Amino acid sequence: MDSPTTATQFAIETRKLNLWYGSFQALFDVDLQVKQGIITSMIGPSGCGKSTLLRSVNRITERLGYVRTTGSIEVMGRDVYAPEVEIVQVRKRIGMVFQRPNPLPISIRDNVIFAHRLHASAGRRLPKRERDEIVEKALRRVLLWDSVKDRLGRQATALSLEEQQKLCIARLLPVQPDVLLMDEPCSALDPKATEAVEELLWELRGDFTILIVTHNMAQARRASEECVFMLMGKIVEHGDTAEMFVTPRFEETAHYIEGRYG
Amino acid sequence: MFERTELNARNDRTQALVKVLFGVMTVLLALPVLIILGMLVVRGGPMISWEFLTADPTNGMTEGGIYPALVGTIWLVSVALLISVPIGIAAALYLSEYARDTWMTRAINLAIINLAGVPSIVHALFGVGAFVLFFKFGTSILAASLTLAIMTLPVVIVATRESLQAVPHEFREACWNMGATRWQTIRRIVLPNSISGILTGVILEVSRTAGETAPIMFTGAAMFLPFLPQSVMDQTMALSLHLFAISTQVTDVPEELPYGVALVLIGLVLALNAVSIGFRTWLRGRKKW
Numbered sequence: 243m244d245s246p247t248t249a250t251q252f253a254i255e256t257r258k259l260n261l262w263y264g265s266f267q268a269l270f271d272v273d274l275q276v277k278q279g280i281i282t283s284m285i286g287p288s289g290c291g292k293s294t295l296l297r298s299v300n301r302i303t304e305r306l307g308y309v310r311t312t313g314s315i316e317v318m319g320r321d322v323y324a325p326e327v328e329i330v331q332v333r334k335r336i337g338m339v340f341q342r343p344n345p346l347p348i349s350i351r352d353n354v355i356f357a358h359r360l361h362a363s364a365g366r367r368l369p370k371r372e373r374d375e376i377v378e379k380a381l382r383r384v385l386l387w388d389s390v391k392d393r394l395g396r397q398a399t400a401l402s403l404e405e406q407q408k409l410c411i412a413r414l415l416p417v418q419p420d421v422l423l424m425d426e427p428c429s430a431l432d433p434k435a436t437e438a439v440e441e442l443l444w445e446l447r448g449d450f451t452i453l454i455v456t457h458n459m460a461q462a463r464r465a466s467e468e469c470v471f472m473l474m475g476k477i478v479e480h481g482d483t484a485e486m487f488v489t490p491r492f493e494e495t496a497h498y499i500e501g502r503y504g
Numbered sequence: 505m506f507e508r509t510e511l512n513a514r515n516d517r518t519q520a521l522v523k524v525l526f527g528v529m530t531v532l533l534a535l536p537v538l539i540i541l542g543m544l545v546v547r548g549g550p551m552i553s554w555e556f557l558t559a560d561p562t563n564g565m566t567e568g569g570i571y572p573a574l575v576g577t578i579w580l581v582s583v584a585l586l587i588s589v590p591i592g593i594a595a596a597l598y599l600s601e602y603a604r605d606t607w608m609t610r611a612i613n614l615a616i617i618n619l620a621g622v623p624s625i626v627h628a629l630f631g632v633g634a635f636v637l638f639f640k641f642g643t644s645i646l647a648a649s650l651t652l653a654i655m656t657l658p659v660v661i662v663a664t665r666e667s668l669q670a671v672p673h674e675f676r677e678a679c680w681n682m683g684a685t686r687w688q689t690i691r692r693i694v695l696p697n698s699i700s701g702i703l704t705g706v707i708l709e710v711s712r713t714a715g716e717t718a719p720i721m722f723t724g725a726a727m728f729l730p731f732l733p734q735s736v737m738d739q740t741m742a743l744s745l746h747l748f749a750i751s752t753q754v755t756d757v758p759e760e761l762p763y764g765v766a767l768v769l770i771g772l773v774l775a776l777n778a779v780s781i782g783f784r785t786w787l788r789g790r791k792k793w
Contacts, residue, residue: 302681307604333683344678346693356692357682413682 252316253278253421253451254299259313261291261298263306268294270475272313276468281443281452283466283483285459287498291475292455296423299453300336301329318420334361337414339424343406345398345413350390353398353409354380358416376416384412384442404435408442422446424454428461440465459499463487471495544767551764560730565750566757570765575732576645576740577772580720581713583649583736584656589706591653592660599661600668601690620658624718627655631723646736648724655719656709663705667698700787707780711773717744727753743769 254276261269268291276282284292297303299315301322314321322332334357345353354377355368368376377394381387386408390401398409407427414422424443428436436458443452443465456462462469462483469483471494479486479495490496559569603609631651641647671694679689725742727749733740747765750757 300681305680330683330685333681338681340674340677342674344674346675346678347697348693356679360682360684360688410678417682 251278252276253318254453255316256295257314257316259295259298259315260311261294261303262310264308268475269298272475272477274470274477274480276451276453278318278451279448280467281447281454281465282468282470283462284453284455284470284472285457285462285498286472286478288457290472292470292472293425294475295472296425296453296455297338299421299423300332300338302338330361334417335419336421336423337411337417337419339407339410339414339422339427341426342430343403343410345401345406345409347397347399349395350398350401350409351377351394354413354416357413361417380412380415381409383415383446384408385438385445386412402435403431404438407431407435407439411442411446419450421451421453424452426455426457429457436461459501471498473498541770544763544770547760548763548765548767551760552767556764557768561728561746562730564756565728565746565754566761570743570746570768572730572732573741573743573746573765574768574772576725577714577743577769579645579733579736579740580649580652580724580742581710583645584652584713585706585710587650588653588656588660588709592657593664593702595657596661596664596668597690600665601686601694616658616661619654620662622655624655624716627651628719628722630654631719636723642737643722643726643739644724644737645733645740646724648720648740649736651719651723652713652716655716656713659709659712660705663708664698664702667701667705668694670701671697700784703787704780704784707776707783711776714773714776715744715769717742717748721745721748743772 252275254274256272256274259269259272259274260267272291272295274295284296286292294303298311299317299322303309303311311323315323317332317336321327322336346356348356351373355373358376359368378387378391381390386405389405390396390409398406401409407430411422411427428439431439440461443454446452447467454466466483468481469486470477471479471486471490471492473494479490479492481491486495487499490499556569557574558571560571561573562568599609599612628651631647631654635641635647635650636643639647641650675693675697676689679693680686684692720742724739725745726739727741727745729739729741743765747762747769750765751762
């Protein structure tokens, strides 16, 4: 999927996506179209399937052996569930950021270069200069360079949570992903750090398609251009964020946004 | 309304009594260790000399040194580790990082636990049957070390698996989500962060192996053989068996001699433990999460 032949305006497109955990159905006929290069947020009460949907895009749901999926998910016009798809390539092109920052217990520099080492350089050691360039570029991109440039050799796990989360985003960039999936990336952070990460997301939009799951309604409103509201494994409403928060089309959306449940 | 009641007083008395009781138990537990060490040092200490460590036993093992036994023990332990450590670590890696929870893996786990519970004399008999006779290694270092290796395998596996599982799962998840294979994850993240625990398990294992007598008695260790082994197909003396021999099989042994041998053996074991603890502390200081 290096050069998508069929130009598509959607970065992610699911068709009739159904997903079961054992006998429990978590997603029902989900048709979702995520536009390329923008930030799309997914909101909905706990257990509505938003994380499941997010995780099925880069196929990490299937690591739990008892998950069954039907329908299709296309990323950049290619079906990620097609038999010829190499899962390692999927993980490379679709980065994922988690609720709890999970930097690896190695140095900051090694964290940033980790995925690049896995994919781009085929295990071969990069020349130091080239490596340092990649590290600097990624860290600058996530607005982290200035605060860590003097301690690149330090343990990444000693950074503050905000820095850790930025680092977790930075380490995805050197392999040039198309899509960044974020599963409540700010819920472990304090308000100031949340603001910083949201700023970063705005900074990254355009170059990456960002799909973000959040429990924080204000965050969805502030930090996304389109918003998807899910309920009981189905998409209720999907539209322009500002519009949806002002004039939701469905009663359920209105109730959720007003905080009547969730 | 906040006055002390009779019930409070009674509970306090019970509590104090229990505390004292447990404390006494703890002291009683430590006492034998201190007595053994004290006796060995006091009675065996004067035996220790450079000559004692480097000379052959003479005069029906009643005089001279313990050099062949010391070297033999090092041979036996080294060869046993060369066999058990790679197999044990590979098995632990498979069980912890690759295997799914099926009846097969559960059966293997059960087998490992049971293997750990088999008495050493039974291992000895197995060693004779399997390695000495069936594989025709004869009584040799190879047969004895194989027997020791089988005996120590469960401990290596369990220690390794425990240190692997002490590495937080989220690190593995992070790696997998970047497209790392299981092996890349193991090599770059899991092993570097569990190696201290694995080594500790291995070194503690060494100390246990060094003291074993029964498994080597029939498989490769000789009572008296004042030559150094030239290959793994030779027999050898060993400290543990030497101690057994001069304590029970040989007459007219000077009273202090067994204490000297025991002191060397326990010194070897303690030194290894000290190294393992020091090493672990050093490695632990380097990892942070």
